[in-house]
Amino acid sequence: MANPVQSIDFEKIRLSSDGSISGMISLGFNEVVMKNPYFAAGGGLMVLGSGLALARLGMIKGSGFLYRQMLVDLEIPSKDKSYLWFLEWMSKHKQRRSRHLSVETNVITHDNGAITTKFSLVPGPGKHLIRYKGAFMLVSRERSGKMLDMTSGTPFETVTLTTLYRDRKLFNELLDEAKSLAIKAQEGKTVIFTSWGPEWRPFGQPRAKRVLGSVILDEGIAENIVKDVRDFMDSGEWYHKRGIPYRRGYLLYGPPGSGKSSFIQALAGELDYNICILNLSENNLTDDRLNHLINHIPNRSILLLEDVDAAFNKREQVADQGYTSGVTFSGLLNALDGVASAEECITFMTTNHPERLDPALLRPGRVDYKVLIDNATEHQVKRMFLRFYEDEEQLCEEFLAKFRKLNLQNVSTAQLQGLFVYNKRDPKAAIDMIETLQNPNSVF
Numbered sequence: 001m002a003n004p005v006q007s008i009d010f011e012k013i014r015l016s017s018d019g020s021i022s023g024m025i026s027l028g029f030n031e032v033v034m035k036n037p038y039f040a041a042g043g044g045l046m047v048l049g050s051g052l053a054l055a056r057l058g059m060i061k062g063s064g065f066l067y068r069q070m071l072v073d074l075e076i077p078s079k080d081k082s083y084l085w086f087l088e089w090m091s092k093h094k095q096r097r098s099r100h101l102s103v104e105t106n107v108i109t110h111d112n113g114a115i116t117t118k119f120s121l122v123p124g125p126g127k128h129l130i131r132y133k134g135a136f137m138l139v140s141r142e143r144s145g146k147m148l149d150m151t152s153g154t155p156f157e158t159v160t161l162t163t164l165y166r167d168r169k170l171f172n173e174l175l176d177e178a179k180s181l182a183i184k185a186q187e188g189k190t191v192i193f194t195s196w197g198p199e200w201r202p203f204g205q206p207r208a209k210r211v212l213g214s215v216i217l218d219e220g221i222a223e224n225i226v227k228d229v230r231d232f233m234d235s236g237e238w239y240h241k242r243g244i245p246y247r248r249g250y251l252l253y254g255p256p257g258s259g260k261s262s263f264i265q266a267l268a269g270e271l272d273y274n275i276c277i278l279n280l281s282e283n284n285l286t287d288d289r290l291n292h293l294i295n296h297i298p299n300r301s302i303l304l305l306e307d308v309d310a311a312f313n314k315r316e317q318v319a320d321q322g323y324t325s326g327v328t329f330s331g332l333l334n335a336l337d338g339v340a341s342a343e344e345c346i347t348f349m350t351t352n353h354p355e356r357l358d359p360a361l362l363r364p365g366r367v368d369y370k371v372l373i374d375n376a377t378e379h380q381v382k383r384m385f386l387r388f389y390e391d392e393e394q395l396c397e398e399f400l401a402k403f404r405k406l407n408l409q410n411v412s413t414a415q416l417q418g419l420f421v422y423n424k425r426d427p428k429a430a431i432d433m434i435e436t437l438q439n440p441n442s443v444f
């Protein structure tokens, strides 16, 4: 094998143009690399290899650059409101059949007690390609396996939408569309929120609004409450000017089945408000959570605390059994009128036993308006009869006469409703069966 060093022509080096060291080295290099077939081949390969490596690096960098320049991502975390809107929108959006679906089951309880179940198939975890207004979008729904939302026990998720940079405006349009779809589903409906850890979540499907006129209270009661609430809602500036916390508490008390809960639901419908129901006897409700919830009520919602007395009686029993969780009385008072109290707050409380309530809860500022919703009066009996049997004035008088004669004092409106529903199309049968009202537990 030829020794490359031996084949260097030193004469040529000496004769190189400037005779400098660099000139000598370059000349030597030429001699070694160019003239020697092995070096020449190896050099060629090296140049080719590094060229390719450079090109590859360039492509990676370039595609990253292009990706950054040409594509745009939108991330929607599961904690965000629009997350559910988007999934719902996706389930309605026409697309190529997706291969990963998850099911979301909604159980709807109708006013008449009937239950229907609705399944909606939403895109499951994975990647889905959709087309929206002519643009392709890659939807990738990912579950973070390790991180759990401690309050609900569900894994955190994110949906990432990717599309071309020039189509980025479509993100806004898509989210707006998803939002209006969700709002349309709630139109004419009342959304019931319940507490879910430290936050409020819709409970079941939005319910059809209950017409205010369908809840028949004694003369003037409903009108006065509606007037008071409306007046309160129009007085924001008045409260602010005087530095008074902008809130108002209502207590509806009275026997079971007199229409308290139904009235609040109808009132919410009338005002176009939603209802946030809080169950104070819930075991894992603490003062902190209560405070947080009361201060983070969704906009345009009524806070409803049902059976306020039961919460504390139960808590005592629970405490006897050795449990200590739950809301303390002072915790409730603080939450109701704490410094951090929410801007506009309408609170409704109901109870069957007002005498069991601590006077501290009833003081103005916490409860500003108390009203007894009692058993049926003659006025209510008449209006209910005519609501069920329109234009049957004559029979209504007959019914009332019998009602008086039997001296029916403690009949709840719920009982009356039961009797009329049982005899839907037959007012005479209702008159014949009026005695059954003497027994509050009668089953027809």
Ligand SMILES: Nc1ncnc2c1ncn2[C@@H]1O[C@H](COP(=O)(O)OP(=O)(O)OP(=O)(O)O)[C@@H](O)[C@H]1O
Residues within 6 Å of the ligand: 214, 215, 216, 217, 254, 255, 256, 257, 258, 259, 260, 261, 262, 263, 351, 352, 413, 414, 415, 417
């Ligand atoms: N005043 C009323 N007008 C029309 N319907 C009524 C009235 N009172 C009760 N009802 C009917 O009776 C049922 C029970 O009423 P609701 O739940 O509102 O009673 P409540 O006062 O909240 O009872 P409780 O104190 O036991 O919670 C509902 O189906 C409702 O339609």
Ligand SMILES: [Mg+2]
Residues within 6 Å of the ligand: 260, 261, 262, 306, 350
């Ligand atoms: Mg009730």
